[in-house]
Amino acid sequence: MSTIPRAKTxxxxxxxxxxxxxxxxxxxxxxxxxxxxxxxxxxxxxxEANHHVFVSGxxxxxxxxxxxxxxxxxxxxxxxxxxxxLVLSADGRTLYVALASGDAISAIDTTTLAETARYxxxxxxxxxxxxxxxxxxxxxxxxxxxxxxxxxxxxxAAVPPAVTLDQQGANVRFHHAPLVASQTxxxxxxxAGQAExxxxxxxxxxxxxxKLESRASGAIVxxxxxxxxxxxxxxxxxxxxxxxxxxxxxxxxxxTRAGAYHTGQYPNxxxxxxxxxxxxxxxxxxxxxxxxxxxxxxxxxxxLDATNDGVLAPRGLAWTADSERLFAITRPANGPEPTLRVxxxxxxx
Numbered sequence: 001m002s003t004i005p006r007a008k009t010x011x012x013x014x015x016x017x018x019x020x021x022x023x024x025x026x027x028x029x030x031x032x033x034x035x036x037x038x039x040x041x042x043x044x045x046x047x048e049a050n051h052h053v054f055v056s057g058x059x060x061x062x063x064x065x066x067x068x069x070x071x072x073x074x075x076x077x078x079x080x081x082x083x084x085x086l087v088l089s090a091d092g093r094t095l096y097v098a099l100a101s102g103d104a105i106s107a108i109d110t111t112t113l114a115e116t117a118r119y120x121x122x123x124x125x126x127x128x129x130x131x132x133x134x135x136x137x138x139x140x141x142x143x144x145x146x147x148x149x150x151x152x153x154x155x156x157a158a159v160p161p162a163v164t165l166d167q168q169g170a171n172v173r174f175h176h177a178p179l180v181a182s183q184t185x186x187x188x189x190x191x192a193g194q195a196e197x198x199x200x201x202x203x204x205x206x207x208x209x210x211k212l213e214s215r216a217s218g219a220i221v222x223x224x225x226x227x228x229x230x231x232x233x234x235x236x237x238x239x240x241x242x243x244x245x246x247x248x249x250x251x252x253x254x255x256t257r258a259g260a261y262h263t264g265q266y267p268n269x270x271x272x273x274x275x276x277x278x279x280x281x282x283x284x285x286x287x288x289x290x291x292x293x294x295x296x297x298x299x300x301x302x303x304l305d306a307t308n309d310g311v312l313a314p315r316g317l318a319w320t321a322d323s324e325r326l327f328a329i330t331r332p333a334n335g336p337e338p339t340l341r342v343x344x345x346x347x348x349x
Contacts, residue, residue, distance in 0.1 A: 036065045037076065041313045041329050041338035042128070045086035045095060047110050048321035055329065055340060056083040059100040059126070066113055069325065071342045075113050080106060085130035087137060089156070090184065096137050096154070098127040100177070105130075105139060105154055105163075119154055121163050127152065128177035133207045134186035140178040141165070149174030151192055155210060167212050168192065172203060179225065179315075182207075183234030189215065189252050191237050193225050200225035200241060204252050216255045221248065226268040226314040231295075232276045240267040240281060247281035261293045261300075271317040271326070280319070280326055282312040290317070290328060290343070306330060306341055313338055 038057035045054045051069045059082040066075040082101025088094070088110070095108040099118075103125050107117040121127050121141060129140035135157040142149025151168040155161060168174075178192040188207035194200050201219040205212040224242030231238070236258050237250045247270045249258040261281055269282035272295075282290045289312045291300040306312065307330040316329035316338075326343040 036067075036073065036338050036340060038063065038065060038338055040336040041316065041331060042084040042100075043086045043130075043315060044318050044327060044329055044340075045088055046318050046320050046327065047088060047092060047095070049092050050110055052110065053318075053327055053340065054086050054095055055338065056080070056086055056097065057338075058082065058084055059128070062101075064095075064097060064108070067340055069320070069342070071340050077108060077113055077115070079115070082126075084128045085139065085180075087130040087132045090132070090135065094156075096130055096132075098130050098139055100126045100128045103127070105137065117161075119161055119163055121152060121154075122165060125152070125165070126177060129180050131180040131182035131190060132184055133182050133188045133190060134184070136207070136210050138167070138180050138182065138190055140174070140180045140192060142174055142177040144176050147173055147175055149176045149178055149194075151178065151180065151190075151212065153210070168203065168205075169212070169214055172217075179228050181228040181230050181237075183230050183232070185234070189230070189234050191228055191230060191252065193221065193228050193239070195225045197225070198223045202228070202237070202239070202250075202255070204237070204255065215253065218255050220250065220255055227270050229270045229272050231272050232274055236272075238270045238272060238279060238281075240270040242266045242268065242284070247279065259296065261291065263291050268314045269312055269317040269328075271319055273319045273323040273326075274321050275323040278319075278323065280317050282306075282317055282328070284311050284314075290326075292326070304343065306343060309333070310339070 040058045042056045042058035053067045055065045064077040084100040085098035097106045105119045125141045126143040127139040127141040131138045137154040152165045182190045190205045193202040203217040204215040221239045222241040222243035227240040229238040246260040246262045263281045263283045266284040268284045271280045279293045290304040290306045292302040310330045313329040328341045
């Protein structure tokens, strides 16, 4: 990957000087190297209105860390048992948290940072990944190696809010909790994929009246699927699979191929900018591990070493809603503890 030229449009000078800001938990002086105080990493969500980044620690963690956009740790929300998938409500006032070790989904007020509700998903469901269409929160659930994984929904508009399991179709089962990604309009689409298998399949669903309707499926993404993302218009699916050397793109209507964005070996993260102009892809590699492409472009605008001496975490990329910042989660090469790094936007916007 060292042969890929670094663009003159790397990132804004404030961030390019160090490629990232690294923040220690509770620090109130200058940023320093240190973890977020979590034992591992699962997901991140960006709250534009309050300038917060939420980071979850996965099934072995009981907390969600809250930082500001500079990376300063502001709070840890405790008693979030196995906090894993994260997604914001349509109005941004609520953060939903999949509790993989709590068999529930919690609701956090994004202003007060306090839990306001908890919705049980059923014993031994282990909800792990979240996506949203309209007022419905979809969750990939299933405890490890059970072949009882599926897609559930939390209808937040119902009175009271209601949880329903097995929305993926009668003939579809997942080895464990599937990844889910969606375009947030009422009609979706919703995409689900089985991570960490030797042959990964993806399933595309339209959403009608709060129900999933099968659109397309296929074992097209290789093995070791690590991340899924959708373009803002919902027309393109982006996948990062460890067996590939590029982030791949597919038409969400019929899974025909729609391009590829070279990253080198072991891509493990992908994020489409909310304005639809840029695609960020990352790899599990200690150097040149984040690439930013213009959508449809043949060469990256930037090839960034975002980790110094660590590696990018799976699903460890997220943009702000205004597409002005890109956040990355990294971890030590031989350890799970996550660090938040703040990357800036391309200078030629």
